[in-house]
């Protein structure tokens with residue numbers, strides 16, 4: 527038994543299992559326990575991506591009851607932290623799987639806050655969704671002295687407006703139900719010709735919309751993002 531078990535935050539990349547790093551695979555082959563975010567219905571993106579490497583492991587699903595309400599979400603993290611801490615205290619290494627990169631809007635950050643001071647912790651970076659989307663569209667994200675801002679669609683209109691007006695490149699994550707409002711803001715700030723929209727980057731359902739007029743003005747899926755780049759990058 528290992529008296530100083532390690533907590534690993536493992537980025538599993540944006541969806542294509544071939545985008546796991548060699549280091550992520552090596553850690554997954556070694557640890558006896560994995561944890562991962564899951565919906566109450568049991569779907570778990572990070573688990574699906576890493577499935578090939580999980581046979582025979584003990585699994586701790588981190589159930590997220592409702593992503594819009596912090597109360598139940600915090601309760602999900604608290605409960606998972608207790609189960610993970612029990613494994614670590616018993617000397618078992620635990621890998622928390624995280625879609626994309628663990629520290630890039632990753633749920634792993636919330637578990638790190640709860641467990642990072644009590645146990646040794648190692649983070650394995652993953653390919654994030656912004657890089658995966660730019661790669662899918664074969665579009666340079668930033669070059670030379672250009673600036674990039676990453677922003678979630680959940681912030682207010684004014685923050686989005688200023689970001690669109692004051693940056694060369696902008697990645698807008700979590701568009702989901704905000705998609706119609708984002709299209710309005712892109713029109714208002716004169717960035718329609720600069721806009722790409724990518725769903726499910728690197729996954730079988732990958733969809734890239736290059737023309738602004740083709741982006742539906744209706745709520746869209748969760749695994750999607752907008753990339754706004756200067757005309758010279760397109």
Ligand SMILES: C[S@@+](CC[C@H](N)C(=O)[O-])C[C@H]1O[C@@H](n2cnc3c(N)ncnc32)[C@H](O)[C@@H]1O
Nearest residue numbers: 540626627630654655699700726727748749750
């Ligand atoms: C909670 S954030 C997680 C980000 C993730 N940790 C990363 O490194 O990219 C979830 C958001 O990331 C974006 N996202 C994640 N994977 C994606 C993919 N394969 N294609 C497009 N967008 C993706 C979407 O905007 C989604 O709403």
